[in-house]
Amino acid sequence: xxxxxxITVQSGWRADFGRVFAxxxxxxxxxxxxxxxxNAVVAMSALILLMFGFALGAxxxxxxxxxxxxxxxxxxxxxxxxxxxxYQLELEAGALEQLMLYPGERWTLFVGKVLAxxxxxxxxxxITVPLTGILYHVAFPEAWLQIVxxxxxxxIGFVTLGTLYAAMSSRSRSxxxxxxxxxxxxxxxxxxxxxxxxxxxLVGDAMGDSRAWIRLLAAFDVIFxxxxxxxxxxxxxx
Amino acid sequence: xAESTLQGGAMTQPMRATYxxxxxxxxxxxxxxxxxxxxxxxxxxxxxxxxQSLPDRDMGDLQKIFYVxxxxxxxxxxxxxxxxxxxxxxxWKRDERADLQAASAAEVGAVMTGLTLAQGSIWGRxxxxxxxxxxxxxxxTAVLFLVFIGYLALRGLTDDPEKRAxxxxxxxxxxxxxxxxxYMSVKWWRTLHQPPSNSENLDPFYAxxxxxxxxxxxxxxxxxxxxxxxxxxxxxVYEMEQDEAALARRRTA
Numbered sequence: 001x002x003x004x005x006x007i008t009v010q011s012g013w014r015a016d017f018g019r020v021f022a023x024x025x026x027x028x029x030x031x032x033x034x035x036x037x038x039n040a041v042v043a044m045s046a047l048i049l050l051m052f053g054f055a056l057g058a059x060x061x062x063x064x065x066x067x068x069x070x071x072x073x074x075x076x077x078x079x080x081x082x083x084x085x086x087y088q089l090e091l092e093a094g095a096l097e098q099l100m101l102y103p104g105e106r107w108t109l110f111v112g113k114v115l116a117x118x119x120x121x122x123x124x125x126x127i128t129v130p131l132t133g134i135l136y137h138v139a140f141p142e143a144w145l146q147i148v149x150x151x152x153x154x155x156i157g158f159v160t161l162g163t164l165y166a167a168m169s170s171r172s173r174s175x176x177x178x179x180x181x182x183x184x185x186x187x188x189x190x191x192x193x194x195x196x197x198x199x200x201x202l203v204g205d206a207m208g209d210s211r212a213w214i215r216l217l218a219a220f221d222v223i224f225x226x227x228x229x230x231x232x233x234x235x236x237x238x
Numbered sequence: 239x240a241e242s243t244l245q246g247g248a249m250t251q252p253m254r255a256t257y258x259x260x261x262x263x264x265x266x267x268x269x270x271x272x273x274x275x276x277x278x279x280x281x282x283x284x285x286x287x288x289x290q291s292l293p294d295r296d297m298g299d300l301q302k303i304f305y306v307x308x309x310x311x312x313x314x315x316x317x318x319x320x321x322x323x324x325x326x327x328x329x330w331k332r333d334e335r336a337d338l339q340a341a342s343a344a345e346v347g348a349v350m351t352g353l354t355l356a357q358g359s360i361w362g363r364x365x366x367x368x369x370x371x372x373x374x375x376x377x378x379t380a381v382l383f384l385v386f387i388g389y390l391a392l393r394g395l396t397d398d399p400e401k402r403a404x405x406x407x408x409x410x411x412x413x414x415x416x417x418x419x420x421y422m423s424v425k426w427w428r429t430l431h432q433p434p435s436n437s438e439n440l441d442p443f444y445a446x447x448x449x450x451x452x453x454x455x456x457x458x459x460x461x462x463x464x465x466x467x468x469x470x471x472x473x474x475v476y477e478m479e480q481d482e483a484a485l486a487r488r489r490t491a
Contacts, residue, residue, distance in 0.1 A: 168392065168408075172396045172397075178392060182388040182392060182409060188377075189420055
């Protein structure tokens with residue numbers, strides 16, 4: 001007489017939080033063990049900063065004015081490399097299907113992926129942001145706290161959409177082209193608001209432009225978070 | 239009795255299979271008539287208003303590009319609104335018809351947006367002196383164009399029809415949501431550049447010309463979407479027949 005197998009599915013916010021945390025821990029552990037991805041992305045962002053520097057020419061004043069825009073482009077271009085990767089490991093191991101079969105809400109998987117990608121991009125920014133300051137002759141700004149806020153808000157918007165679109169593009173043909181093609185037009189509002197706020201804060205925000213930009217950025221974050229979390233189960237099913 | 243068992247079997251199938259299957263589209267008289275009437279009407283309207291309306295005081299005959307520029311832009315928005323409606327309908331009902339409607343509307347909408355940009359550029363070169371300026375309206379239109387180019391690329395690069403339908407519905411809805419957001423950003427962004435203004439006190443004949451052309455462009459949109467939709471349905475029916483034939487061959491072998 002075999003014992004019947006009983007599976008208890010826990011529910012409630014505590015169990016949901018546990019699932020989110022498990023996904024974050026799994027992704028970050030996989031990243032920490034290889035480090036190859038992180039090193040490549042940091043090198044890529046440094047390279048983008050240098051290339052823009054060469055293209056813009058060695059005019060100190062011009063570089064300083066371009067710094068905010070170039071920083072955000074470096075973050076977007078290098079970050080996009082990381083998103084497909086975050087599903088790629090599971091696809092190669094055939095583990096994505098299994099992950100989908102686990103009991104519990106699908107959105108916890110999305111939030112976990114978003115948090116892991118956020119942690120990854122923030123780590124990249126810890127190197128990219130000071131490097132931009134050095135290469136583009138930007139003095140340490142007085143409003144550094146607000147700039148950190150803009151970096152956090154901008155990265156949330158970018159990572160949220162990136163994680164959603166990578167769920168599709170990583171499972172289709174020509175994923176290297178498809179992800180930027182889908183993602184970048186959708187990111188235009190985030191790029192505008194984030195680089196606008198950063199530029200205003202770097203040169204000293206006498207007109208108070210940054211407040212409007214930051215509000216706009218926060219609004220986009222809310223819209224994208226709600227929209228992407230809603231869309232994710234549809235994207236992942238089957 | 240045999241019939242009732244068959245029905246019982248059909249009832250146990252999952253809900254999403256309950257819509258009627260796709261059929262090869264037959265002849266449609268309304269579409270044949272519209273396909274002939276619309277281009278004739280559109281060309282006639284163009285000829286009448288190009289020759290009969292007076293040239294603008296400042297811009298001369300150049301002003302007359304608005305007979306095709308404004309309707310093209312409005313038609314594109316209409317097409318993307320249709321993508322939104324059909325994408326929501328697909329996720330709700332899981333009817334492949336809705337997906338194919340959204341795809342057709344996205345294709346025609348992308349063409350219309352491209353036309354709008356090209357026409358605006360042709361008008362902008364002699365008027366503003368540049369082919370392109372970083373105006374909020376121009377830029378948001380270009381972004382809209384690229385969002386739906388991405389949508390079409392996603393469709394082209396996904397093989398499984400069910401997966402393609404779900405994904406493109408999600409991208410279509412998010413893309414259409416993005417349109418008013420990008421449009422709103424006019425307020426915060428590059429406030430020095432005003433979007434090109436339209437004077438309210440139009441000559442009645444000129445206003446009528448815009449309305450007639452707007453109607454013609456809407457008809458063009460309907461005709462194009464209908465033809466693309468029927469082509470998509472025919473393609474899907476053909477694919478499914480091929481699949482069934484291959485399956486039947488494997489069974490007999």
